[in-house]
Amino acid sequence: MNYQATMEFIGRANKFGSILGLDNIRELLNRLGNPQDRLKIVHIAGTNGKGSTLAFLASVFKEQGYEAGRYVSPASFCYEEKFRINDEIITKEDLCFYMEKIKKTAEEMVRDGKEHPTVFEMETALSFLYFLDKKVDAVLLETGLGGRLDATNVIKHPICTVIASIGYDHTQYLGSTIQEIAGEKAGILKKGCPAVSYDNTSEAREVIEKAAEEKNVPLIFADTSRVTILSENLEGSVFSYVCADGTEYRNMEIGMLGEHQIFNAAAALETIQILKKSYIFRQDSIRKGFKKARWDGRLQRISAVPAAFCDGAHNPDGAQKLLQFLQKNFTNKKIIYIMGVLSDKDYPQMLEIMSSMSDEIYTVTPEGDRALPSGVLAEAARPFYRKVTEGGSLGECYQQVKKECGQDDVIVVFGTLSFLKELRG
Template identity: 60%
Template sequence: MTYDEAMNFIQNTNKFGTVLGLDSIRELLRRLGNPQEQLRIVHIAGTNGKGSILAFLASVFRESGYRAGRYVSPASFSYEERFRINEENISKEDLCYYVEQVKKEADGMVKDGMDHPTMFEIETALSFLYFRDKKVDAVLLETGMGGRLDATNIVSRPVCTVIASIGYDHMQYLGNTITEIAGEKAGIIKEGCPVVSYDNDQEANEVIKAAAEAKHCRLDFVNTAGIRILSQSLKGQSFSYRSSHGRWYEKIEIPLLGTHQIYNAATALEVLEIIKNYYCISEFQTEEGFRNTVWRGRLELLSEDPEIFCDGAHNPDGARCLAEFLRNNFTNKRIIYIMGVLADKEYEQMLEETAGIADCIYTVAPDNPRALSSRKLGEAAEKYCETVYIRKRLASCLEEVKEKAGKDDVIVIFGTLSFQKELQGKEMWNDTRK
């Protein structure tokens, strides 16, 4: 199978849409020999912060000499980024090989009268095969959507289950209340397997507690009272932390910006406390791992003159975290938004959270088939901001904004992770990484 043939097959599975449930993935993996049962897996669900928590853990594993496989969706810069071992994407040759293996069994399912697996099911099965054959030491596995009926929930015995920040997203599938959404996320909790949870709102925490008790699991919440912020700047931040286990971390430095990333880092520290029986990770390796974490497009400073940030905020909670960061750091500066969203997102609530900070808003349509038109987003933005400009695409809009912006202005690109790929190849991505 050639690379083009592999990609055509994967893209064609888009027509099968999103199908929640485990029957299809269970059958597909059975035919492939259940590779997931041969892996040590950290399984994480949540609305926001999943990728950041996994990025912290992956960096610590790398510093400790372990090989960690990371399966994330969607990818930001290239398709192969979905399947990574440490910081290396799957090769095109390996991708073709594993697509061919999965396609063979998917075709067999159809021949036997079953539904064809969806794209996400194909990719999930591929990731398990790849990581098993490469004999990784750990798999950091992120749910695609929700948890209970997500294809990744086929995992039966994770070494740790993690619940990240819970908020409103994918409500057409997961429910209209935090309680309902938390119930779907907590659906990844397995009998007797330890659970680590972000300290969410009380109603979400109660759902997680009940799910953990029903499955006889040890549950550790992030000790919010044990976090002490030591420093915050546009170059990074540091904090001390007393874990729920009583361990004291005097100074953890992280390059990711925004107070919410400190809470994500604390969640990762709690996970490391749980899995220490499986891995030998020193305090120095932990500190180095956090210090060297890279997670692109999350409040990433792309340029300093003028300051340009790209952030993946694509739901109300993400927008709230972005707004908090801007208020804390740029109270006396003119802020310009370039915003684009996918049509199924809660963009009105995102605007409510962020628009009051902006001097003006430029709306664009992401290069994505699910994109909301820039005009429709612009009309919504006009309810919250007096100065709104409707443009077509990010690249030309950004050039226009850079020409008009003063050196002390702040430009913020946000609304979808799709923007990261659109910015790929621009020299500005490397301006601040010296």
């Protein structure tokens, strides 16, 4: 298949939707030779912070001279960026080669009376084949939805599992309580495999601890009480942290914005301590890796004057972290929101959370079939905001707001990661 045919095949396969369960992915991978069983994998689940935590780890691997494969979703700019080794995304030629192999296997499955794999299942299989052939030193693997029944959970022997921040999202699939959601995320824990968890709420923590005990999993929580924040501003943060094993990291610099990124970094440091059993990480590589780590679309500054930020906050937990950043840095500034979300998100709660820092919001419709129409979002916003404007396309809306606002005002674009591509045009 050429690139156009490959993308058309992926588009047609979208009709198979998103199905939780491991039977299909096991069948697909078994027919492909189970490449996942020959990879050294760090597996991460969580509501928010998965990508940021892996960004810290990936940057450290690169600084140390290793090659780390990363499979993440959604993509911000192009489809190929879901599959990357260090900073390099998969080539179109490699994408076509591996997807054609998977297409033939999927067709064989259907002929044999099996279900056709979903797009996410095929992408997961593609990542394993690609990373195995490229002989990466490690795979940093992010769940798509949940954990226990997520296609990535087909792996049997990860070298470490990580659970990031847990909040409310995808409740129609994962449960309506933090305990239920945490139980699904904790489903990635494997017997005897060491695990690290973000410093989650007590409700989530109890569930994770119980799951770890049942599976004889050595579990470490990144402890926020051992974090000392030395500075935090619009350029990044400096902090010190003492790991559970007593290792102290002083004056660690990170460029990713927000206090929550400091806590993601603490979880990454605890993970590194575990990975030292399998890899060599020098102190300078860790420091340089953390300082250089970036993750597009996560509290990313996109303009200096007026100050403008884009954040992929797409659920209440993400909105709360974004609000904390604004409260810390822009209490006496006029803030203007531009928001667009997917229809399955808890946008009423997000609107309410964010309203304490602004009374002006523009609503837009993101790209994609799941997008919530801007008019629906505008109606939901009116009880919380004095001025609500339907803004048309994001690009036009953003440029309009930039022209109309003052130089000291702050623009915040949030709600979905697809915005980053639209903003860059």
